[in-house]
Amino acid sequence: TAEVVPQAPEDPLFGLMRAYRADQDPNKVDLGIGAYRDDNAKPWVLPVVKKADETLRNDPELNHEYAPIAGIASFTSKAAELILGGADSPAIREKRVTSVQTISGTGAVHLGALFLARFYTGSKKVYLSDPTWANHNQIFSNVGIPIAKYPYFSKETSGLDFEGMKAALHGAPEGSIVLLHACAHNPTGVDPTLEQWKEIAELLRVKKHFPFFDCAYQGFASGDLMKDNAAVRYFVEQGFELVIAQSFAKNFGLYGERAGCFHVVTSPASDAETTIARIASQLAILQRSEISNPPLYGARIASIVLNDPKLFAEWEENLRTMSGRIITMRKALRAKLEELGTPGTWNHITDQIGMFSFTGLTEPQVLKIRSDFHIYMTKNGRISMAGLNTKNVEYVAKAIDKIVRE
Ligand code: PMP
Secondary structure, eight states: OOOOOOOOOHHHHHHHHHHHHHHOOTTTTOOOOOOOTTTTTOOOOHHHHHHHHHHHOTTTTTOOOOOOOOOOOHHHHHHHHHHTTTTTOOHHHTTTTEEEEEEEHHHHHHHHHHHHHOOOOOOOOOOEEEEEEHHHHHHHHHTTTEEEEEEOOTTTTTTOOHHHHHHHHSSSSSSOOEEEEESTTTTTTTOOOHHHHHHHHHHHHHHTOOEEEEEEEEETSOOOHHHHHHHHHHHHHOOOOOOEEETTTTTTTTGGEEEEEEEEEEOOOOTHHHHHHHHHHHHHHHHHTTTSSSOOOHHHHHHHHHTHHHHHHHHHHHHHHHHHHOOOOOOOHHHHHHHOOOSSHHEEEESSSSSEEEEEOOOHHHHHHHHOOOOOOTTOOOGGGGGGOOOTTHHHHHHHHHHHHH
């Protein structure tokens, strides 16, 4: 009965957004939510998305019938090529991939978690980076997969705690599931180097761990699609069996349209095609009971762009615009802090990549900067770089300077 349902806390990130909206201060700055903003702090519809949208609207054949259970094939096949590095990826050539269109990246992580909860035969524990995207915890617990952590972020260097990470993964029960952020780690902005990825791959191979890649920032992080999928490509080249959750929210600016994909890649074997067919059949059953079939609009937009070389090139240009502006803001924030002589080191601001930066501000400092300067960030000191622009970066730097000195 209704009386037994306890009150749940508000989602911290969406609560932060609400507090920001209610704030009447003219200088307020939103560094909370991970969504791209232009230099005027406004949402940006990618020009290439506008074009694809027009094509879609002018299509006289367009209707609103159901998508197939696994989604639009012209979208999922190109999505697989995108994350795996092209049609000549060994996994694609050898037909060792099956893909399902999902409710953006969240739905992809969920479908993957559900699939593993049902069929994974290794040690059924998932290792998440500490810290990680907060939703990872809820998604895996919701399907009953126990969660363990591996160290990731070093407070001393504001970089990767590589030794801690390796030690934890080495100590994990053989055959554990290991969740890895493919690029632009959320919330820290800290990624392993390719050399470190190779060591991680070797460790996972020796320990028979199962890689679960979450990729929410391909192309958005560096502006180079092939750079941002380098870790995934390396693992696939090494013959790993793995899964990938792929989001098109950030790189297409299609946040609310929920375009995403879940991919399973099996290891090279003579019966790969029949294995893939069996996996696809089970994914279809899970998908049917969860969402029946995925939403069309975002996937149609992405599909138009991914299947047209000219639009694809324009998309890459749009990606460089977004990532370029963010990289410029990283440089500006660091330069201002160093100019002010703000106590501490600030090289991590430009070393980290992608949407977020882990500033190193403590929770009391985060609360103080909110009440004194109307600057909103999550309690762990994470800032969304896209919230900075040429008009507010100095204000933010000065506020950080004041708070750090207190
Ligand atoms: N994984 C990570 C690590 C993310 O940062 C995000 C976006 N915040 C997602 C998955 C999924 O987001 P969405 O469902 O909006 O695609």
